[in-house]
Amino acid sequence: MSKFKSLELFTGAGGLAMGCDRAGFQHQALVERDKHSCNTIRENQRRGMRLVSDWYLHQMDVADFDYSDVRGEIDLLAGGPPCQPFSIGGNHHGYLDKRDMFPEFFRAVRELNPQAFLIENVRGLVRRNFINYFQYILLQLNYPEVQPKADESWADHLVRLEQYQHSHTNDELGYRVTWQLLNAADYGVPQKRERVFIVGLRSDLQAKWSFPEPTxxxxxxxxxxxxxxxxxxxxxxxxxxxxxxxxxxxxxxxxxxxxxxxxxxxxxxxxxxxxxxxxxxxxxxxxxxxxxxxxxxxxxxxxxxxxxxxxxxxxxxxxxxxxxxxxxxxxxxxxxxxxxxxxxxxxxxxxxxxxxxxxxxxxxxxxxxxxAVPVNLAYIIATSIRTHLQEVQSSLKIETAV
CATH class of the missing domain: 3.90.120 (DNA Methylase; Chain A, domain 2)
Known part of the structure; x- marks a missing residue:
């Protein structure tokens, strides 16, 4: 099975990264600033753990990562921005919390222009208090090229994104984004764990993707x-x-x-x-x-x-x-x-x-x-994304041959 190229942000202990690796994605870089999480990955590399042996780990703040150092096209950008701002058990500060790193994920999408992206976060993200910000997240992912202006609040940017959406019918400029609240138990994980997953495929791929059915x-x-x-x-x-x-x-x-x-x-x-x-x-x-x-x-x-x-x-x-x-x-x-x-x-x-x-x-x-993201659930979702990317590539080769 040929490997697709991926890049992961907010890697943590590596659950999502392992699932994506097993699904056939080869990580060009993984970014995580927490020293303890990085130590866990490095210790497993030292022990010869095959699944993580070729990971290129960068221990640094995502905000300081330079995407121009990444060579070639990225097929999948993945990551779970810190969930504490939206966690039901946290302080609920949401977009006012300095740990809200969604803007950094937006920057990565703009600079890398990946074929697909995968985001995981807590179910608190879709609670009533944050529903407007969640809509903002989805629209910014739909149209990553519509950047916020200097000193523009997210609410004002949301208004501008909504206007852009209504006035532009050409969907080749952005991403087709879908999201779903998944329970890991429905996919063979021995844990009742509800999390929001957001997946986007670049609009020019014309790929119609949906979440895998529960097993x-x-x-x-x-x-x-x-x-x-x-x-x-x-x-x-x-x-x-x-x-x-x-x-x-x-x-x-x-x-x-x-x-x-x-x-x-x-x-x-x-x-x-x-x-x-x-x-x-x-x-x-x-x-x-x-x-x-x-x-x-x-x-x-x-x-x-x-x-x-x-x-x-x-x-x-x-x-x-x-x-x-x-x-x-x-x-x-x-x-x-x-x-x-x-x-x-x-x-x-x-x-x-x-x-x-x-x-x-x-x-x-x-x-x-x-x-962490349960490894098996990450594998199931990432495999579905990879399968769709393979189908797109195959159809493009056929069209080119004709």
Missing amino acids: HTEEALIWHKWITGEYWERHGIAKLYRPEMPTKIRDRYQRKGASLIGSITSPWLTVRDAIADLPPPENSILAAEIPNHIYIPGARSYPGHTGSPWDEPAKTLKAGVHGVPGGENMLAFPDGQVRYFTVREAARLQTFPDDYYFPSTWGESMRQIGN
Whole structure:
């Protein structure tokens, strides 16, 4: 499979970059200013981790990156601008927050003119408070050549972009942009994680792209657990030790009647699916053989933060920058006890490969993992984009030949 060229901003620990790499994109540069995240990538390069071995990492502020140093056309520009300005758990300052780096992504689009771009951000970006700014983001991505004037506010620039959109029918000047709020669990990630994804393809490519259809469903998990029992059998859990079917699910099936929902899609993956083969971290002898699988004491439940049950996808892993340290990054046992996920368990819930090592402390590693894009979800989206770019290139070759 031939590689397409890509460039990634705000790389973090590399979840999105890994997914894009696996999908067939070759990173010409990755930009990340956080020294701990950069140390994680470099440590894995030092260890010979194949997936990251040829990454060209630039530890610097994106605002200082010179795109004129990038050679050749970039097929995909990817990145997840810092989410804290729009996170539901953050301070909600949005575009007033100095960490709002969307303007830097706009600059990258203008200067690189990539065939496609991919952006990931928190679902708070589309909340009511920020809806006008979100529309501004989409329009600026639609028409990156319509730059803001000196000292022009984003609101005034939005008005000008709207006027431009109404007066220009030639869509070859910009990008065809689409966005969607995706739940990672719907794509085989063992975690309920809703994030906004924005994808744009250059208008001159005439490519009609849409997000991949979900491959996994909650309905199928319900079917495998409570109707056929396949889920419990797969994990070797005898009927005597299986929990009872929840009343709300029993009532639901009595109303609807049994249906073959389980045969259509794959079931959501659960915490048990992801980590059951790992030895308990409390067993220091066995756990010591697994990198990053170290028991962390002190976990406790508190209102709104009760951990993730074994037999559901994990709750959204948090970066740990707000609330009680650890937040939801806990495993909840049926008897009500909780313990922190180890770094290796959290990495699995984000679908990082087992040979990807996190050299920092538990808290710093969890921050990097909680901020990351699940590798498998990034792979699915990036593969769809690459497939479309291949189809465009093939059609252009045919037209040229004719």
